[in-house]
Amino acid sequence: MKEMRVALRNAGKIDPHSIEEYINAGGYEALKKAREIPQDELIEQFEKSGLLRGRGGAGFNTGFKWRSAKQVDSDIKYVVCNADEGEPGTYKDRTILENDPHTVLEGMAICAYAIGANRAIVYCRAEYPFVIDLLKEAVAQGEEKGIYGDLKFTIMTGAGAYVCGEETALLNSIEGKRGEARLKPPYPTVKGLYGKPTVVNNVETFAAVATIVNNGPVWYSSIGAIRYPGTKVFTVSGDIAEKGWCEVYTGSKLSEILDHFGGVRPGHQLKAVQIGGNSGAFVTPDQIDTRIDIESLSELGLALGSGSLFVIDETRDMAEILVEVVAFFAAESCGKCTPCREGTVRILDLLTAIRDGEGQEKDLVTIEKICKNMQVGSFCPLGQSVAVPVMSALTNYRQDFLNRIQ
Ligand SMILES: Cc1cc2nc3c(=O)[nH]c(=O)nc-3n(C[C@H](O)[C@H](O)[C@H](O)COP(=O)(O)O)c2cc1C
Ligand code: SF4
Structure with missing residues (x-):
């Protein structure tokens, strides 16, 4: 498998502390170029056939989001970069930011120009203090050179809760409120931070923006899968020969990514790959040649999610793994709505009993x-998504649970 680097094009090549090295590598040229293009035309480039689909998990059309914020008349608009990265096993955004903070700031500045925003905020995971320092340093460098014009950047430390990665909970957190999701609509692009139009995009999404402006939408749409073009950064962990990250064409096979890291650890066989973090499903060995793009995965009821691949070999028991997964959700449920607050704890109790040999078969049905x-009654996607790993494990690896019961 061949890697292709777009978001991580400067990784290992430039000093992330040096704006000069970023500029020498062609940095901030795209911002200059973008500012010469009329705003609507610039947004149109991103809108075309869903050119840049968000890399935060949902795969939303970035151009469409920008258009929606541009259309609202407002004295203040915000661009927010979601660098909360709370999904277990995921560290792609950290990798991008610690290697090349300016590419993300440049993408945000281009977005700010496109929608007419004058404030930009990076909301960064609290457990990444070195990234927060690096971002502050990078903003100061850009401001000293007058690169951002009237655009004012703020770097914010996240509240340390998984739900604050959800875009509306994130906005509440910035406003100093409890990190709880808001009812949508209105969408943040219309009524976002402090009630003002706000674009929230993921780190990896912003990291691709400058290359698209520089090389054009035709170039980007020629890379990878037709309906989900470009590249995707993956982080691979678990029972794999080598752990690490890579950036590949969308449409690459899952098996190719695992091979790139030496495959399952020596002497063992693949049992499952949990795709997209704790809220993702378990890919079975017979699905391992599936191509990594939104359409191919959704045909199998799978989703790309955050870009984490957690490899599980035959020595692991799904009853044990699922207890850990659900314990995470029970701890991270914000408690606002009953189906999720009570449901996560109840599932955890039942699964723990099964794992400990005290469960019954009817517990699986419960x-x-x-x-x-929870899928239909939870207020936000956190509660709605708990069913994904649980149902996937109970359906595909039921025998592991039955063994504990018998
Ligand atoms: C519980 C939960 C956690 C999330 N965590 C993140 C996160 O850490 N980073 C992120 O970019 N998106 C996260 N999202 C998705 C965001 O709500 C939003 O869709 C994303 O930031 C939009 O950016 P994009 O369009 O560039 O993908 C999360 C969603 C949910 C429901
Ligand atoms: S689904 Fe869970 S995280 Fe979302 S609002 Fe309800 S309790 Fe909070």
Whole structure:
């Protein structure tokens, strides 16, 4: 498998502390170029056939989001970079930011120009203090050179809660409120931070923006899968020969990515790959040649999510793994709505009993029922997504649970 680097094009090549090295590598040229293009035309380049689909998990059309914020008349607009990265096993955004903070700031500045925003905020995971320092240093360098004009950057430390990665909970957190999701609509592009139009995009999404402006939409759309073009950064962990990150064409096979890291650890066989963090499903060995793009995965009921691949070999028991997964959700549920607050704890109790040999077969049916209720009744995607790993494990690896029961 061949790597292709777009978001991470400067990784290992430039000193992330040096704006001069970024500029010498062609940095901030795209911002100059973008500012010469009329705003609507610039947004149109990103809108075209869903050119840049958000890399934060949902795969939303970035141009469409920018258009929506541009259309609202407002004295203040915000661009927010979601660098909360709370999904277990995921560190792609950290990798991008610690290697090349300016590429993300440049992408945000281009977005700010496109929608007419004058404030930009990076909301960064609290456990990445070195990234927060690096970002502050990078902003000061850019400001000293007058690169951002009237655009004012703020670097904010995240609240340390998984739910604050959800864009509306994130906005609440910036406003100093409890990190709880807001009802949508209105969408943040219309009524976002402090009620003003706000674009929230992921780090990896912003990191691709400058290359698209520099090389054009035709170039970007020629890379990778047709309906999800470009590249994707993955972080691979678990029972793999080598752990690490890579950036590949969308449409690459999952198996190719695992091979790139030497495959399952020596002497063992693949049992599952949890794709997209704790809220992702378990890919079975017979699905391992699936191509990594939104359409191919959704045909199998899978989603790309955050870009984490957690490899599981035959020595692991799904009953044990699933207890850990659900314990995470039970701890991170914000408590606002009953299906998620109570449902996560109830599933955890039942799964723990099964794992400890104290469960019954009817408990599996109860868990499935709670999952269905959570899917339809939870207020935000955190609660709605708990069913994904749970149902996937109970469906594809049921015997692991039955073994504990028997
Ligand atoms: C519980 C939860 C956690 C999330 N965590 C993140 C995160 O850490 N980073 C991120 O970019 N998006 C996260 N998202 C998705 C965001 O709500 C939003 O879709 C994303 O920031 C939009 O950026 P994009 O369009 O560039 O993908 C999370 C969503 C949910 C429901
Ligand atoms: S689904 Fe969970 S995280 Fe979302 S609002 Fe309800 S309790 Fe909070």
